[in-house]
Amino acid sequence: MSDEELLNRVGTGDSEAFRQLYHNTDRAVYSFILSILKNPQDAEEVMQETYLKIWTSAASYHSQGKPLAWMFTIARNLCYMKFREQKHQADMGLDDLNGEETGEVCLPLENLADAMVLKSALEILKEDERQIVLLHASAGLKHREIAADLQMPLATVLSKYNRAIKKLKQYLREE
Amino acid sequence: MEQDFDWLQLNTRQIEQHLKSAVDTLTPNILDRIDLSDPQELIPEEANHAVILRLQRRIRRIAMTAAACVCLTLIGGGAFHYHLENRKIESVIGIDVNPSIELSINRKEVVLEARALNADAENIIHDMDLKGVDLNVAVNAVVGSMVTQGYLDDLENAILVTVSNDSVRKARELRSSVVGDIERTLKENQVEAVVYDQQVIEDEEMEELAKRYGISYGKAYFLKELIDQNEALNIEDMEELSSMTMEEIARKITESSYELGELADRVKETESAAETTRAPETTASEPSAEGSSTEEETTEVSPTEAETTQAPETTKETVTEPETEEDTVEIDYVDYEDGMVYVYFADRVKWNNPSVVVRDEEGNSYAAMMDETSRNECSFEVSGLEGGKSYVFVLGGLAAKNSDVSTTVKGYFDKPEVADEADDEFKKDPDEEETDESKGEGQDASIEETEGTNAPAESLTESESTAEEKTEEQDEADDERAEGGPEDGKAESEPEDLTEQ
Incomplete structure (x- = not known):
């Protein structure tokens, strides 16, 4: 069953469809959120909120053949809310700086090369590059799917991807 | 950062694998934490x-x-x-069907003014008070009213959405949200339409044009673009085109298979046929006139003229996967970027001693070096190219996935024309974020940096900001070409190739 059909079923309260949809999309959704937040703890939190929101508002999904794009919109909004929340806390004097502000990304990964590459990607790439790179490399989405889900022209996705990978190579070589 | 990582001379595939493995490890399983007893919102439509x-x-x-x-x-x-x-107008959203309406909004996307640009538009909005309304609500109302008043019916509709904002990024966001709103409204009303969308910047020439023909700025921009992209059209056609509704224009575009340049992205989603019937590039020995339609089709673009100083990394991978029929290699599309050419194949290939030769139309050769090869794509570095010219390349030492016989395949790309001064600017600018990187990369960065700047899209002689505008446009043009224009001059690679890859 396609994600589209699954999502429609989720809208009718089908929890099995929801589980299936979760398994089909968790990498992509997590990659997307991580690429925005750059922090695994926050990403996990937002991922949970995202899927909860997907569950509760699936009925408002209008079939457009782009279920992932819809899920990304939810995730993006929640990510931005997270930023606002953090900003608010920082304004209140807690000075709880996140990765975005300190530029440091902390990843609980044992494999050093994995950690190094992901950390570099999160630190040196711009947000759209991070999204494209993580969605393709980590979540296995095709460039075309990314283009559709992020509403970008395919060529933009391709050239951003190439540029980002080139940047990464260069950076890793020099570090 | 840790110093002992200088061994990290990774190739693309390794980088991808590390990223995958890292994210695989990090992805949490939160399924059990979702409380499915949470009530679902029961939503009557949108x-x-x-x-x-x-x-x-x-x-x-x-x-x-x-x-x-x-x-x-x-x-x-x-x-x-x-x-x-x-109270400050931050963006203007134009909606053209035949009624042409412009919504001026502030930075919070609240409508400050709704203007009817023709009599039909007057019919649509005369009894609406859109001031102070959120943009999405206003768009919904306007499009809904167009449906009820019959400007959008059940057949062959076309809508042009134009977003004007100083920031390219903001414009892009707005553009997709407005298109999303429109599509949703159409869906609700069970109306299908081709939605063209474009983002524009203020340009006196276009304003002039809009005024002269009594059309909206967005429509003027769209038509000018259409005329510029297609040799068969010239500015005299403006007269005829400007009097047409978007539906008539869309029909004409489909019938005549006109190029759409920047606007193609949208169109292909709804009207794939219109985009894919163009003839492929002829041969490299046949000099293609500047701006000719064949050239458009194969234009591989990136705004910089870069002599990449980065050390080439040659990774040779031999992939052995005997499968199915056919033993010719077909190029799906080619992407030129900053001294690098990326070639994407329609199907899997195998490599054995990859080689590449690059020539221009006059037959002069250029230094090219294979960078990476994989089963779907390869990239090579090339230097000494002049901007604004077409080049042919021949890849050797590769075979179709099911064949053991090495073959060669020819493809084309264009190096975009960028004013030299602009390029020098990039090289010299000391404040770019990545100055410690190679020149090629530095330039990349400077282009990105300029994102969001505002400059006349047409003028090529301006420096950084122009280059960025060009990137945007060309990126889009690329997409359009990637959809329809095979580079190898021998095959009609359908867009389906891409999806099924």
Whole structure:
């Protein structure tokens, strides 16, 4: 069953469809959120909120053949809310700086090369590059799917991807 | 960062594998934490969505108002500034069907003014008070009214959405949200339409044109673009085109298979046929005139003229996967970027001693070096190219996935024309974020940096900002070409190739 059909079923309260949809999309959704937040703890939190929101508002999904794009919109909004929340806390004097502000990304990964590459990607790439790179490399989405889900022209996705990978190579070589 | 990582001379595939493995490890399993007993929102159609959005906005507005009050008590001028900001037009959204309407919005996407640009538009909005309404609600109302008044019916509709904003990024966001709103409204009303969308910047010439033909700025921009992209059209056709409705224009575009340049992205989604019937590039020995339609089709673009100084990394991978029929290699599309050419194959290939030769139309050879090869794509580095010219390349030492016989395959790309001064600027600029990187990369960065700047899209002689505008445009043009124009001059690679890859 396609994600589209699954999502429609989720809208009718089908929890099995929801589980299936979760398994089909968790990498992509997590990659997307991580690429925005750059922090695994926050990403996990937002991922949970995202899927909860997907569950509760699936009925408002209008079939457009782009279920992932819809899920990304939810995730993006929640990510931005997270930023606002953090900003608010920082304004209140807690000075709880996140990765975005300190530029440091902390990843609980044992494999050093994995950690190094992901950390570099999160630190040196711009947000759209991070999204494209993580969605393709980590979540296995095709460039075309990314283009559709992020509403970008395919060529933009391709050239951003190439540029980002080139940047990464260069950076890793020099570090 | 840790110094002992200088061994990390990774190739693309290794980088991808590390990223995959890293994210695989990190991805949490939160399924069990989702409380499926949470009540689902039962939503009668799209209303709810709008309500949620509006609610959030309202909450935000309350918060902002509170902030403004604080400012008021602290510094008298703060609130005044806040007020002014909200009254400032930040973007203009044009909607053209035949009714042409322009919605001016502030940075919070609240409509400050709704203008009817023709009599049909007057019919649509004369009894609506759109001032102070959120953009998405206004768009919904306008499009809904176009449906009820019959400007959009059940067949062959076309809508042009134009977003004008100083920031390219903001314009892009707005553009996709407005298109999303329109598509949703259409869906609700069970109407299908081709939605063209474009983002534009202010340009006197276009304003002039719009005024002269009594059409909206967006439509003028769209038509000018259409004329520029297609040799068969010239500025005299403006007269005829400007009097047509978007539906008629769309039909003409489909019938005549016109190029759409920047606007193609949208169109292909709904009308794939229109985009894919163009003839492929002829041969390299046949000099293609500047701006000719064949050239358009194969234009591989990137705004910089870069002599990449980066050390080439040659990774040779031999992939052995005997499968199915056919033993010719077909190139799906080619992408030129900053001294690198990326070639994407329609199907899997195998490599054995990859080689590449690059020549221009006169047959002069250029230094090219294979960078990476994989089963779907390869990239090579090439230097000494002049901007604004077409080049042919021949890849050797590769075979179709099911064949053991090495073959060669020819493809084409264009190096975009960029003013040399602009390029020099990039090289010299010491404030770019990645100055310690190679020149090639540095330039890349500077292009990215300029994102969001505002410059006339047409003028090629301006420096950085122009280059960026060009990137945007060309990126889009690339896409359009990637869809329809095979590079190898022998095959009609359908767009389906891409999806099924």
